[in-house]
Amino acid sequence: MTRRASPFQRVLVANRGEIAVRIIRACHELGMEAIAVYSDIDAGALHVRMADDAVRLGPAPASESYLRIDAIVEAARATGSDAVHPGYGFLSERAAFARALEDAGIVFVGPPSGVIDGLGDKVNARRLARSVGVEGVPGSVDPVDVGRPDAVAGIIADAERIGFPLLVKAAAGGGGRGMRRVSTADALPAALEAGSAEAAAAFGDGSVYLEREIHPARHIEVQLLGDATGRVVAIGERDCSIQRRHQKLIEEAPAPGLSGDERRHLHGLAVKVASAAGLRNAATAEFLRTPDGRYYFLEVNTRLQVEHGVTELVAGIDIVREQFWLAAGRPLSAAAEAAAAAAAEPAGHAIEVRLAAEDPAHDFAPGPGPIRHWVMPSGPGVRVDTGLGQGDRVPPDYDNLMAKILVHADDRDGAIDRLRRALDETEIAGLQSTLPFHRYVARHAGFRAGDLSIEWVAEHWDGPGERARFVNVAVAAAASAASGLTEGRGVPGADPARLDPAAVGTWGNVARAEATDRWPR
Amino acid sequence: MATVSHWRVTDRATGEILGESDPPVGGPNREGKPGERPLVLPSTALPSVRGRIPLEVVVGGWRFDLEGEDAAIAEIRERATAGHEAAVHHGPTEVRAIIPGRVVAVAVVAGEAVMTGQRLLAVEAMKMENELRAPRDGTIDRVVVAVGQTVELGDALVVIR
Numbered sequence: 083m084t085r086r087a088s089p090f091q092r093v094l095v096a097n098r099g100e101i102a103v104r105i106i107r108a109c110h111e112l113g114m115e116a117i118a119v120y121s122d123i124d125a126g127a128l129h130v131r132m133a134d135d136a137v138r139l140g141p142a143p144a145s146e147s148y149l150r151i152d153a154i155v156e157a158a159r160a161t162g163s164d165a166v167h168p169g170y171g172f173l174s175e176r177a178a179f180a181r182a183l184e185d186a187g188i189v190f191v192g193p194p195s196g197v198i199d200g201l202g203d204k205v206n207a208r209r210l211a212r213s214v215g216v217e218g219v220p221g222s223v224d225p226v227d228v229g230r231p232d233a234v235a236g237i238i239a240d241a242e243r244i245g246f247p248l249l250v251k252a253a254a255g256g257g258g259r260g261m262r263r264v265s266t267a268d269a270l271p272a273a274l275e276a277g278s279a280e281a282a283a284a285f286g287d288g289s290v291y292l293e294r295e296i297h298p299a300r301h302i303e304v305q306l307l308g309d310a311t312g313r314v315v316a317i318g319e320r321d322c323s324i325q326r327r328h329q330k331l332i333e334e335a336p337a338p339g340l341s342g343d344e345r346r347h348l349h350g351l352a353v354k355v356a357s358a359a360g361l362r363n364a365a366t367a368e369f370l371r372t373p374d375g376r377y378y379f380l381e382v383n384t385r386l387q388v389e390h391g392v393t394e395l396v397a398g399i400d401i402v403r404e405q406f407w408l409a410a411g412r413p414l415s416a417a418a419e420a421a422a423a424a425a426a427e428p429a430g431h432a433i434e435v436r437l438a439a440e441d442p443a444h445d446f447a448p449g450p451g452p453i454r455h456w457v458m459p460s461g462p463g464v465r466v467d468t469g470l471g472q473g474d475r476v477p478p479d480y481d482n483l484m485a486k487i488l489v490h491a492d493d494r495d496g497a498i499d500r501l502r503r504a505l506d507e508t509e510i511a512g513l514q515s516t517l518p519f520h521r522y523v524a525r526h527a528g529f530r531a532g533d534l535s536i537e538w539v540a541e542h543w544d545g546p547g548e549r550a551r552f553v554n555v556a557v558a559a560a561a562s563a564a565s566g567l568t569e570g571r572g573v574p575g576a577d578p579a580r581l582d583p584a585a586v587g588t589w590g591n592v593a594r595a596e597a598t599d600r601w602p603r
Numbered sequence: 604m605a606t607v608s609h610w611r612v613t614d615r616a617t618g619e620i621l622g623e624s625d626p627p628v629g630g631p632n633r634e635g636k637p638g639e640r641p642l643v644l645p646s647t648a649l650p651s652v653r654g655r656i657p658l659e660v661v662v663g664g665w666r667f668d669l670e671g672e673d674a675a676i677a678e679i680r681e682r683a684t685a686g687h688e689a690a691v692h693h694g695p696t697e698v699r700a701i702i703p704g705r706v707v708a709v710a711v712v713a714g715e716a717v718m719t720g721q722r723l724l725a726v727e728a729m730k731m732e733n734e735l736r737a738p739r740d741g742t743i744d745r746v747v748v749a750v751g752q753t754v755e756l757g758d759a760l761v762v763i764r
């Protein structure tokens with residue numbers, strides 16, 4: 083047997099959690115060694131255990147570990163890594179990081195630093211899109227100078243031209259930080275000041291711009307791949323409309339309700355912007371879709387997206403694998419070209435839910451904690467990407483994504499049925515997760531009908547009300563368990579022979595007895 | 604051990620009595636649809652009151668942090684401590700961490716008068732800042748934590764008298 087060629091020998095994975103695990107898997111499939119990096123709190127994490135070797139970066143705070151360009155470049159050099167994959171978040175869109183690796187003669191698996199620079203600033207990216215005839219959401223193209231009182235009159239005139247309600251947005255960032263909704267002109271100065279201050283605190287840059295509010299809007303994005311010859315292709319789109327705090331909760335591919343022609347048009351817009359920017363490797367162009375089918379360009383993310391998996395399932399390719407070959411200088415693969423050719427008429431449907439450590443009854447407030455019980459779904463058409471397991475803790479220091487549950491089926495109805503089934507198999511205890519929200523969406527008639535908008539959560543989700551529906555069952559279960567424990571017979575209805583009264587003190591048996599009791603005998 | 608005829612079930616976070624229940628016949632596990640069957644785990648927390656049984660119940664993905672207590676004993680205890688609790692009500696109030704995280708701002712100092720809803724401090728976890736506000740009017744007796752300090756769920760942060 084001859085050994086198949088690998089794009090690189092050894093890859094340092096500059097990330098943590100589920101995405102580090104995802105990338106390490108691709109490394110191993112491609113016959114490459116994977117080097118993990120970790121902060122002190124992650125020393126025993128799955129990505130560290132899976133990697134061939136691991137390098138400590140520093141204490142838990144990201145600024146002292148996963149965001150340290152110097153430490154990561156040094157780790158890559160010390161381990162003899164010939165490439166670094168940044169994942170998403172952390173340093174993935176820092177041109178300075180890509181440049182530091184380029185200078186060290188190590189391949190950055192992503193677009194060149196110049197492309198990251200050009201597209202990273204949203205105002206720049208919008209200007210570039212406009213130059214090739216791709217319209218952004220109507221708004222101010224240049225960042226607003228909030229610091230100059232004499233400029234405020236001009237800003238208000240701009241705002242009148244754009245129309246209210248409008249949004250004040252941070253030029254340097256995303257995730258809803260620095261964003262303010264303004265419905266009248268007199269509320270504008272205060273919103274500019276507050277938005278700019280928040281942006282400065284979050285991104286170190288207080289520049290903001292104005293944008294018309296589109297309502298109801300859908301968030302649809304296009305997955306792009308580009309090679310060193312300058313060829314850029316779209317391999318499909320994703321609908322990511324279901325969000326909270328402007329962060330995605332559910333994504334699907336393809337976007338429901340689009341015709342082949344509409345897809346071709348949308349993919350064309352994305353390719354035009356990316357080609358103009360000189361894109362290489364992988365990126366995603368984000369758009370807002372109005373109810374009458376118009377697309378407004380938002381931004382390009384020059385990295386692997388959290389939700390790349392739904393596109394992989396539908397397009398039948400491995401995007402991380404493609405990234406490695408593209409980074410090694412290969413032209414677009416036959417698989418990527420085939421996926422691009424089929425992108426306007428996709429077969430099959432995939433949906434992803436992001437299980438996060440937060441409370442959907444309290445405005446999705448994040449809450450770290452221990453994972454005391456953890457059952458992830460499996461079976462036909464189900465993929466789970468996670469870096470966690472039972473006994474792990476979700477630390478307070480990083481993003482609170484615990485797992486991505488992806489389902490794939492022949493069509494959207496089949497995918498929703500599969501999602502509902504998969505979520506019914508999912509069990510998490512020890513901390514509150516977004517699971518109840520996902521279960522609700524999977525049963526919602528409007529979601530099934532494809533009635534999606536970025537206001538979906540605000541319009542359809544009553545977290546406290548949903549939780550209240552389960553209080554009585556929880557109380558009965560608690561009373562029943564308390565009885566069983568104090569009387570030494572375990573949970574009523576369970577076989578006493580299988581529940582050792584002496585072990586009742588080690589309460590874990592209660593849960594175990596319940597779990598085994600579900601099996602038919 | 605004697606059989607308990609009624610259980611009182613309390614929410615550990617709020618102290619709210621959620622219900623009193625007879626021990627049901629048959630297991631709760633046999634009821635409900637898949638995905639909505641309760642999962643019961645021991646709580647890792649100590650009982651808030653002696654004799655209570657802390658339990659973590661998850662149903663439909665919702666986590667309930669509960670305590671079961673013999674309803675008859677609960678009533679006796681309540682009668683015995685009625686006077687004491689009235690006194691406590693006028694005593695100092697401890698503001699505790701509602702999430703684990705890092706203290707990023709402290710807005711008050713000892714001796715300062717505060718009004719209900721006034722911002723006391725902020726705890727950051729998972730890139731989100733969570734503000735803690737005064738639950739009642741009063742004077743800051745002491746500030747237990749400082750900026751940069753890591754706090755665990757339930758840690759005392761500020762005492763108001």
